[in-house]
Amino acid sequence: MNAQKHTVTALVEDKPGVLNRIASLFRRRGFNIESIVVGHSEVPDLSRLTLVMGGDEAAVEQVTKQLYKLIDVVKVSDITSDDMVARELALVKVRAPSSARGEIIQLADIFRANIVDVAPEALILEVTGDEEKIGALLELLRPFGIVEVMRSGRVALARA
Amino acid sequence: MKLSGAQMLCECLVREGVVEIFGFPGGTVLPLYDVWPQYPQLRHVLVRHEQGAAHMADGYARATGRVGVCVATSGPGACNLVTGIATAHMDSSPVVAITGQVVRSLIGKDGFQECDITGITLPITKYNYLVLKAADIPRVVKEAFHIARTGRPGPVLIDIPRDVFTEEAEYDYPDSVDLPGYKPTLTGHPTQIRKAASLINQSLRPVIIVGHGVVISRAYTELRDLAEKAQAPVTPTLLGISSFPGSHVLSLGMLGMHGTYQANRAVTDADLIIGLGMRFDDRATGKVSEFAPKAKIIHIDIDPAEIGKNVRVDVPIVGDVAAVLRALNGEVQQGRHTEWLAQIDDWRESHASDVVPDSEKLLPQQVVSKLYEVTRGEATIVTGVGQNQMWAARFYRYDRSDAFISSGGLGTMGFELPAGIGVKMGRPQDAVWCVCGDGGFQMTMEELAVAVQEKVAIKVAILNNGFLGMVRQWQDLFFGKRFVATPLLGPDFVKIAEAYGILGLRATRPSEVGPAIERAMEHDGPVVVDFAIQPEENVYPMVPPGGSIGEMLEAPQPVRSRSSARGHRA
Numbered sequence: 001m002n003a004q005k006h007t008v009t010a011l012v013e014d015k016p017g018v019l020n021r022i023a024s025l026f027r028r029r030g031f032n033i034e035s036i037v038v039g040h041s042e043v044p045d046l047s048r049l050t051l052v053m054g055g056d057e058a059a060v061e062q063v064t065k066q067l068y069k070l071i072d073v074v075k076v077s078d079i080t081s082d083d084m085v086a087r088e089l090a091l092v093k094v095r096a097p098s099s100a101r102g103e104i105i106q107l108a109d110i111f112r113a114n115i116v117d118v119a120p121e122a123l124i125l126e127v128t129g130d131e132e133k134i135g136a137l138l139e140l141l142r143p144f145g146i147v148e149v150m151r152s153g154r155v156a157l158a159r160a
Numbered sequence: 161m162k163l164s165g166a167q168m169l170c171e172c173l174v175r176e177g178v179v180e181i182f183g184f185p186g187g188t189v190l191p192l193y194d195v196w197p198q199y200p201q202l203r204h205v206l207v208r209h210e211q212g213a214a215h216m217a218d219g220y221a222r223a224t225g226r227v228g229v230c231v232a233t234s235g236p237g238a239c240n241l242v243t244g245i246a247t248a249h250m251d252s253s254p255v256v257a258i259t260g261q262v263v264r265s266l267i268g269k270d271g272f273q274e275c276d277i278t279g280i281t282l283p284i285t286k287y288n289y290l291v292l293k294a295a296d297i298p299r300v301v302k303e304a305f306h307i308a309r310t311g312r313p314g315p316v317l318i319d320i321p322r323d324v325f326t327e328e329a330e331y332d333y334p335d336s337v338d339l340p341g342y343k344p345t346l347t348g349h350p351t352q353i354r355k356a357a358s359l360i361n362q363s364l365r366p367v368i369i370v371g372h373g374v375v376i377s378r379a380y381t382e383l384r385d386l387a388e389k390a391q392a393p394v395t396p397t398l399l400g401i402s403s404f405p406g407s408h409v410l411s412l413g414m415l416g417m418h419g420t421y422q423a424n425r426a427v428t429d430a431d432l433i434i435g436l437g438m439r440f441d442d443r444a445t446g447k448v449s450e451f452a453p454k455a456k457i458i459h460i461d462i463d464p465a466e467i468g469k470n471v472r473v474d475v476p477i478v479g480d481v482a483a484v485l486r487a488l489n490g491e492v493q494q495g496r497h498t499e500w501l502a503q504i505d506d507w508r509e510s511h512a513s514d515v516v517p518d519s520e521k522l523l524p525q526q527v528v529s530k531l532y533e534v535t536r537g538e539a540t541i542v543t544g545v546g547q548n549q550m551w552a553a554r555f556y557r558y559d560r561s562d563a564f565i566s567s568g569g570l571g572t573m574g575f576e577l578p579a580g581i582g583v584k585m586g587r588p589q590d591a592v593w594c595v596c597g598d599g600g601f602q603m604t605m606e607e608l609a610v611a612v613q614e615k616v617a618i619k620v621a622i623l624n625n626g627f628l629g630m631v632r633q634w635q636d637l638f639f640g641k642r643f644v645a646t647p648l649l650g651p652d653f654v655k656i657a658e659a660y661g662i663l664g665l666r667a668t669r670p671s672e673v674g675p676a677i678e679r680a681m682e683h684d685g686p687v688v689v690d691f692a693i694q695p696e697e698n699v700y701p702m703v704p705p706g707g708s709i710g711e712m713l714e715a716p717q718p719v720r721s722r723s724s725a726r727g728h729r730a
Contacts (some may be wrong), residue, residue, distance in 0.1 A: 013341060016290075021282060028283050058468060065465035071287045071307060074341040 005034065006053050006060045006080045007156045013072040014040070014047045021070050022049070031055075031063050035153025046074065050086075050155045079158045086156040089126070090134045091116070095145030096123040104144060111137045122147060130154075161332075165294035166192045166325040169258070170199045172301035175333050178229050179203055180220060180585055182213040186233020187273060188260025191325035205585070205614055208606040210237050212578035214244020215604070217255045219542065219582030222565050223590075225378070227254045227308050228582060234260045235273030238319070239280070243572060245315045246284040250569025251399060252372060254313035256304050257281075261321040264292065278319050286314030292321070295329035299337075306337045311344030312463040313376060344462060348477040348484035356434075356458045356475045357491035363432035365454075365500045366392035369415060369444070372399035372568065373437015373461060373481050379403070380561045382485035383436065391495040392434065393504055395423040397444045398549075399568040400437070402558035412504065413514060416444040417703045418550045421511035421712060422504050424703065427452050428710035429503075435459045437481040440470040441569065446709030460484050511714065513701055514554055519670070521694045524548070524623045526670050528555035531593060531621065534677040539563070539591040542580040544600040545571035547629035550699040552595040574603030577620065581610055584618045591619065591681065598624040598650045608660045611686040619680045620688045622653055625695040633698045637713070638705075657688035668692040 012018050019038060026033050034052040041048035053063060060078055067076045092113075096104050104123060108115055113127035127137055134151065163171065169192060173181070182205045185193045196204055207213040210232040217228030232241050238259040248255040262271040278290045287307050289300045297320070304316040360366060368390075374383055380403060387394050387410050394404045395412040404411055413420035415427060424446075427433065433455045438444070440459075445451040448470055456474040459467050460481055467476040477484050516525045528551050531539070537559050543549040543566040558564050565583055567575035580594035601622050611618055623629075632646040657664030663683050667676040673691065680687040701712035 017278070017282075020279070024282050061468060062465070065467075069463070069465045071339060071342045 004054050006055070006078060007084065007086060007154065008051050008053065008060070008064060008067075008076060008078050008080075009156060009158075010049050010051075010067055010073055010077070011041060011043070011046050011075040012038075012049060013074065014045045015072055018047070018072045021072060022067070025066055025070065026063075029062070029066060031059070037153045037155050050153070052154050077158070079156060082158040084156050084158045086130055086154050087128050088131055088134055088154050089128045089152040090138075091150045092125045092127065092138065092141060093122055093147040093149070094125065094141045095121060095147060097121055100144050104141070107137065107140055113137065161330070162328050163331040164191070164195070164325065165297055165320065165327050165329070166195045167198065168294060168297045168329070168331050169301065169320070169325070170195055170202060171331060172298055172333060173229065174199060174201055176301065176305045177226065180205055181229045181231055182207055182216040182220070182582065183231030184210050184213060184233070184237060186237045186260065188234040188262060188322040189231060189325070191322060192231070192258075192260070205610060207578070208609050209604070210240035211244050211574070212604055212607040212610065214241045214255065214257060215247065215572075215575050215578035216582035216585070216610075217257070218244060218248040218251075218253045219565060219579030220586040221248070221254045221582075222251075222579075223540070223583040223586035226586075227256055227305050229256050229258065231258045232260070233273065234262055234277070235275045237273075238277040239275060242280060242284070245281055245317065247567050247570045247572045247575060248315040249284045249286070251567065252313050252376060253315065254308040255315040256308050257315060257317045259317065259319045260325070261290065261319045263323040264321045267321065277317065281317050284315070285317050288317040288319070290319045291324055293329070294324050294327040297324075297329075298331060298333045302334050303337050303339060307339070307342065311342070345464070345478045346462070346480045346483055348460065348479035348487055350487070352475055352477045353484065353487050354491060356460075356477060357488055359432055359456055359458060359475060360390050360392070360434065361493045361495070363392075363495075364497065365430045366390060366432040366434060366495075366497070367412070367426050367430040367455075368392045368394045368434045368436060369397065369427070369438055370394060370400035370403050370436045371397045371438020374400055374403040375437075375562050377437060377462075377481040378562075379437070379482035379485055382482050382489060384408075385489050386485055386492060389489060389492050389494055391497045391501070393426060393501065395419070395427065397438050397441065397568070398553055398566060401553055402560060402562055402564040405559045406557040407559055414553055416709060417446065417705075418554065418699050418701065419703075419709065420508075420513040420554070421701055421714070422507040422513070424701070424709040424712060425507050426504050427455075428708070430455045433457045435461070436485070437461055439466045442470075445471065446703045447707055450708035450710070513714075516555065519694070522668060522670055522673065522692060523697055524551045524625075524691070524693045525555045527621065527623060527667075527673055527691045527693065528552055528595065530673045531595075531677055532556045534674060534681060535591055535593070539593045540565065540583055540587065541593050541595055542566065542576050542583055543595045544573050544576040544597070545630070546573065546597050546600060547633065547699050548595050548597040548600065548623045550630075551623065573600040576600060577604050577618075578607045578610075580618045580620070581607060581614075581616050584616050585614070594618055594620045596620060596622050597629055598622055598626065598653070599628045599648055601653070602650060605656065608657070608662060608686070608688070612660050612662060615685070617685050619686070622688065622690050623693050624650065624653065624690050625693050625697070626650065627695055630699070636696075636698065637702070653688055653690040663687045664690070666690045666692065
């Protein structure tokens with residue numbers, strides 16, 4: 001876990017334009033955001049987002065305060081120093097002619113990745129984990145020829 | 161009760177206590193204009209440019225503390241509001257802007273006079289709405305007024321498509337708002353207040369910096385109590401002016417780039433800064449790494465995001481300034497800072513910043529200080545930005561609270577005339593003087609027609625130097641006297657006034673200033689006075705941009721004598 005990176009979660013009202021407001025805030029104030037993920041929460045009409053950002057404590061504090069200032073933002077928590085569960089999902093399309101397929105499937109097993117699509121010359125792997133785990137799998141797959149990667153960015157919850 | 165969207169909007173405005181609405185009609189707001197006559201309690205003021213509508217609403221709001229309302233049509237009308245909305249946003253002024261939008265089926269199709277005004281105003285409003293069904297109008301208006309005037313006030317825009325104005329729905333005005341993400345903190349945290357009191361009680365060289373928040377919170381008495389009890393001198397930011405009596409013995413005069421010598425030195429030498437309702441703007445702090453280097457900082461503001469944004473803070477307190485001060489004052493002990501105040505007096509005497517120069521030629525300082533004399537300090541002064549603003553800030557003594565209204569944060573040229581009209585409509589009993597430069601006046605002088613049509617007896621003082629003066633001053637001091645694009649050919653402002661049917665006066669010599677102002681005050685109606693001032697006069701002291709406020713350029717020293725600007729001190 002990179003100590004420089006902060007994980008902030010927020011509950012926001014599920015209204016048109018809310019993501020635009022948040023993105024506009026980051027752009028305007030020059031905040032450097034590494035990833036942002038938004039989805040429905042357990043509460044109707046509220047979405048939960050996870051964002052990962054670099055920067056010092058003061059920068060994170062400003063982001064938190066500026067987020068709070070948005071009318072549609074209900075709650076913001078910097079959970080970096082909390083005990084938290086953080087995961088990322090990646091879909092990896094990798095070149096897999098029959099000669100290489102066995103080895104790729106072995107790697108997928110080790111990383112507990114699922115093979116979600118099989119084509120004559122390629123496979124799509126679905127893997128979840130922290131950024132390091134996904135990075136490690138990508139490194140191992142690279143020699144086979146990675147065609148496309150889609151990473152979700154981090155989602156996180158503080159432990160109960 | 162079923163009503164059209166337009167009728168609902170008017171019902172809601174009436175419920176919110178709106179009287180004046182500053183606006184300009186057009187295609188998409190026609191259904192709204194069509195129902196005005198059904199609501200005689202609403203007075204529509206027809207502006208000449210939508211920017212004027214936004215500034216009038218802003219001026220009205222600042223003068224009354226109530227929400228100012230402006231209306232424009234879609235596309236260009238809405239876009240013309242933008243400068244005014246941004247001005248209100250930077251200065252935390254409660255404005256509700258209502259814009260028409262193209263019919264719902266055309267949104268996103270680049271229809272005639274369509275523009276994404278909610279997208280455009282996203283970063284310059286406190287919140288904004290695109291209303292997609294008439295039934296939402298009551299809730300949206302209720303929320304908009306609540307958001308605009310509570311917490312740290314600010315502008316809210318409501319964009320309404322033309323066919324939503326004509327759609328009928330059941331009208332029911334809500335009693336309350338439900339905004340789970342919006343709960344401003346009003347009372348300060350008791351532990352923080354105790355910490356602040358303890359710092360104040362231990363301090364040897366305290367300085368109170370007051371900002372617009374003190375005016376918005378109407379915390380005048382509480383501020384005075386704190387200053388007198390702690391024996392702490394007070395310096396306002398530009399928009400903090402007139403929150404503390406200018407002739408009070410603890411008044412330092414304005415802080416910052418064009419602040420007084422004693423204010424800037426006191427802040428630099430202070431061991432404690434108490435920032436009240438202000439945001440440590442760069443024009444007030446100068447080079448931020450050298451700001452108040454010896455001081456601990458207490459920062460009291462209603463907006464948590466302001467705390468720690470620009471300077472490190474030792475004791476932050478989030479809350480309404482008046483409420484926090486009431487709690488704080490109870491814990492502050494009677495202070496005595498004889499040495500510190502003597503040091504400040506010494507700076508004040510040895511580097512007199514606020515002395516009106518004697519001159520055969522007409523100087524702007526003479527105009528403003530004469531304005532103070534003739535109006536006996538009882539006028540409300542409204543300015544745009546530039547040299548005229550600085551002279552108006554420094555050479556009128558504000559003993560009355562809330563008597564200085566100016567575009568501070570955005571620094572908008574042309575704010576003064578339309579804002580002044582809004583101020584005068586909000587406070588008809590006040591003498592309202594718009595202090596303009598010849599450049600700023602030419603940006604919005606079309607609004608003189610509004611003063612005539614609506615019989616708004618504002619007085620306009622043009623400090624006419626034939627230059628874009630503040631830009632010229634920077635060219636003079638920092639760009640090798642290369643006066644590019646700053647010499648300014650203006651019209652005959654007396655004739656301009658007369659063309660509008662307004663009394664126009666001119667003063668070209670110091671002896672003509674008093675009589676011209678007296679004549680303007682006696683005249684029952686709007687007046688424009690053209691003061692032909694010395695073109696090369698600069699504003700001093702000046703902290704060079706990017707410099708530390710402890711290091712100021714002072715006026716080149718011809719013989720200067722003391723005169724009226726600081727006469728009687730309390």
